Amino acid sequence: MSVIDGGMKLKYLFKRRTPSTFKPVILVTGCSSGVGLALAQMLHKMVQYRVVITARTSSLAHLSSQFVSDERFWIRNLDVTSHSDRVELIGEIERQWGGVNILINNAGITYRAVLEHMTNESEHHQMETNYFGPVELTRLVLPNMRKVGRGKIINVSSVSGMLAMPTLASYSASKYALEGMSEALWYELRPLGINVSLIQPGFINSKSFKNVYYTDKSKPDAEKDGVYVDYYTNLAPFIEKLMGASFTTPQSVAKKILKVIQTEKPPLWIPATIDASIFYYLRRWIPRRILLPLLFTMLPKSRKWGATYTNRRRE
Numbered sequence: 001m002s003v004i005d006g007g008m009k010l011k012y013l014f015k016r017r018t019p020s021t022f023k024p025v026i027l028v029t030g031c032s033s034g035v036g037l038a039l040a041q042m043l044h045k046m047v048q049y050r051v052v053i054t055a056r057t058s059s060l061a062h063l064s065s066q067f068v069s070d071e072r073f074w075i076r077n078l079d080v081t082s083h084s085d086r087v088e089l090i091g092e093i094e095r096q097w098g099g100v101n102i103l104i105n106n107a108g109i110t111y112r113a114v115l116e117h118m119t120n121e122s123e124h125h126q127m128e129t130n131y132f133g134p135v136e137l138t139r140l141v142l143p144n145m146r147k148v149g150r151g152k153i154i155n156v157s158s159v160s161g162m163l164a165m166p167t168l169a170s171y172s173a174s175k176y177a178l179e180g181m182s183e184a185l186w187y188e189l190r191p192l193g194i195n196v197s198l199i200q201p202g203f204i205n206s207k208s209f210k211n212v213y214y215t216d217k218s219k220p221d222a223e224k225d226g227v228y229v230d231y232y233t234n235l236a237p238f239i240e241k242l243m244g245a246s247f248t249t250p251q252s253v254a255k256k257i258l259k260v261i262q263t264e265k266p267p268l269w270i271p272a273t274i275d276a277s278i279f280y281y282l283r284r285w286i287p288r289r290i291l292l293p294l295l296f297t298m299l300p301k302s303r304k305w306g307a308t309y310t311n312r313r314r315e
Contacts, residue, residue, distance in 0.1 A: 023072075025050045025093060026261065027100045029080055029137070030107025032059035034206055035156065038254035039104070041066075044073055050097055054078035054089070054107075080107045080133030081125070090140040099144025102261055105134035106156045108174075110211075112236070113218035114228050115169040122215050123170055130174035135181060142194070151194040154260055155182050159202035159276045162283055163295070167218070167235050186268050197266050201253050202275035203239075203246040227309040234300040248273040 030036040032055040040053040044067055052074040055063055060077055069075040079085045093100055108130045111122055138153055145151030160168055161175030186196040253272045260266045271277040296302050
């Protein structure tokens, strides 16, 4: 265990854990793969919880092949970008179980494109999935949490919500928005006995780097002989390499979420990988005017980016 990871564990040292006197209702979004699926597998074995796992229609058959939906464990359709889906699901849970006690906003997508290659449609899709969907789900579950006098909102963010990366501008913007909302919500809900936590994963050893969205101009088979060709050529294999070298698995991140579920008054910020823990402290110890140029030099061949762009201002 690293010193940084050990330091984050100290946040839990004096947090009292108490057995529940009732079966909390847990709603998890984005369970078709990755962290969401790993968490679903853990919760499926824990009979002290009532659980609703969700995915879009296209992934329901995959989930149904792994889990049996019964009176304690539900598999439900949820497109987080759909207002009607969100309202219908929360309404069903309230009618059957009284409401959601623990909301885990895990569903998310990633657009890989420089900002100039994004479109209005792709920007809206990115924000609707990673921000507006979680925001409305949160609003929908809060009345019941206030009535009960307890609850947890657990938002799965990203290291990109701490420090942005090139070709991920819109994705970073959605995670920055989620983090800002969560921080304000922490203040608003603290007097009401409702906890808010941000899980901040970095690079996870998984195939999720392949499950990204592209615009017409950023997709791998698009013509890339312009100013941004070096960005795409160098960053994609760089990110893939970092993910392949990571010791963090979806299961280990799911365990951190489970710890938040089981901990009374968990912290707001919870870095979930080694690199996220490092960035968590770097951005606090090093001024941004120094940190950003330093990080830029660490990106592959960054000094040559845009070198063939003839109108570039020469310094």
